Amino acid sequence: MKKIVGVMFVFFLSGCNVLSVFNITDPTKETNVEYLLGLGEYYIQNMEYDKAYQMYSRAVELEPDNAKALEGQATAALYKEIPFTNVVLAIVKNNSTLIPQNGLYRAAGLISSNMLTIMQGKAKGLDSNDVQINTVFFLIGNLWAVFLELDSNGNGNVENDTRDLFILNQDFTIENNTTNRSFVDLAQAGITFQRRRPLIINLLDYSDIALSNILGQLQSEQTREFFASLTSGFSAIRSSVEDVLQMSGSVTNLLGNNDPDSITNLIGEGGYAPGDYTTFTNDLASIGITNWLELTNSFPDLGGGFDAISNYFGL
Structure with a gap:
């Protein structure tokens, strides 16, 4: 997802001693963004994702429009929960059990927001049409839309939570769990969907833009074939999102009935x-x-x- 930048190069730019990488205990006091980015890369390479996330988050705090900081923060947030290859594998194999859904749900909001900021040209340092940025948004943004719909009771749990109105099956289809639910259940879900619907629709709209950006830049036939397998795997996910949008509309209509x-x-x-x-x-x-x-x-x-x-x- 990221091109690894040489940490030593960053040290020279920042004028820091090489050994200081082992002495950083409070990244909130660091003000050199390039140094923080270098540390983030170092910790990513060493699979210390919590520390990497701290460094990138501080860099984002200092420079909210720094695309590399936004991408690094998203990378660390994702890797704290799941290897990105597992996301791809789950979609290609059409098997939702290959990803920790709650973990990805926790990270997906920040990841999607950061990628979207770059795609919209609101950050400096990376092209808004960057294939990696658009691919990450396409994959994670669509999954986040699913999780936002699944979590109808807003408790942060989307893994077979029988209290939710919809359950995610192994093949990424949605199981309807709305029968014989009480007024309180439907009221909670209805308000949740009303609040989240604009965000979900925005995610779907920009995932179409991301897909267009990606397909417009893929050169080799092999790469295009691989991405075609990804988009094919997403057909069930996209269909599920649209189905839930339609069903949630029925829920809100039911609550809106003044009979x-x-x-x-x-x-x-x-x-x-x-x-x-x-x-x-x-x-x-x-x-x-x-x-x-x-x-x-x-x-x-x-x-x-x-x-x-x-x-x-x-x-």
């Missing part, structure tokens, strides 16, 4: 039967809905919802 009977029926589904209104509102608060207005702001069509809830509890 009192439909809303009150939702309350009792999945065996959910709050004994009183206080219990119900406490349950909503536990998923981040602290007042009814938060729900109606996300679903404007839920105009009759308050009356339905009041009638349900005899208020």
Whole structure:
């Protein structure tokens, strides 16, 4: 993913003693970006990814528009969780079990954001059409879109979390887990999807741009054939993302239905039967809905919802 820069060269540029690489204990006090990049490369080569991440993160803090710092930070964040080759292997073999999903989920947001900053020409030092940058965004950005949809309850767990509305199968298809779910489950998922939908759509749009940038630069037939196998493996992933977007739209439409009977029926589904209104509102608060207005702001069509809830509890 990265071209390894000679660490010794960086030492000479920064005027630092070679042995000082072993004396860095607090990267937050270092102000020489080139030196930090060199240290990051050193730690990447030695597979000390936590230390590499600290160095690159400090470099990004000092120069947020430094493309090499952004790429290095993303590289370290990824390698802390999983070798990049494992991501490629999982997609080529169409086997989601080959990647630690929660680990990649933790790293994917930063990786995608950093790559996108470079692709949009907002960082200096690397071409926005760089094949490696665009390839990483294409792979990780699409997977992040999947994880954002899977994590419907927002707890950071996407590995067979039965509390989520959707489950990722081994072949990257999505299993629908929305049947017989309570109002609270659907309310939480609906608000989560409403908030994340613009980001997910943006990821999909830029993954198309990344793919175009990549295909426009591949020269050898062998490379093009390999990348074709990658894009073929992504067909299930892309289809899953689009399916969940459609299904999540159905969830939000269901919540947005202002028919009192439909809303009150939702309350009792999945065996959910709050004994009183206080219990119900406490349950909503536990998923981040602290007042009814938060729900109606996300679903404007839920105009009759308050009356339905009041009638349900005899208020």
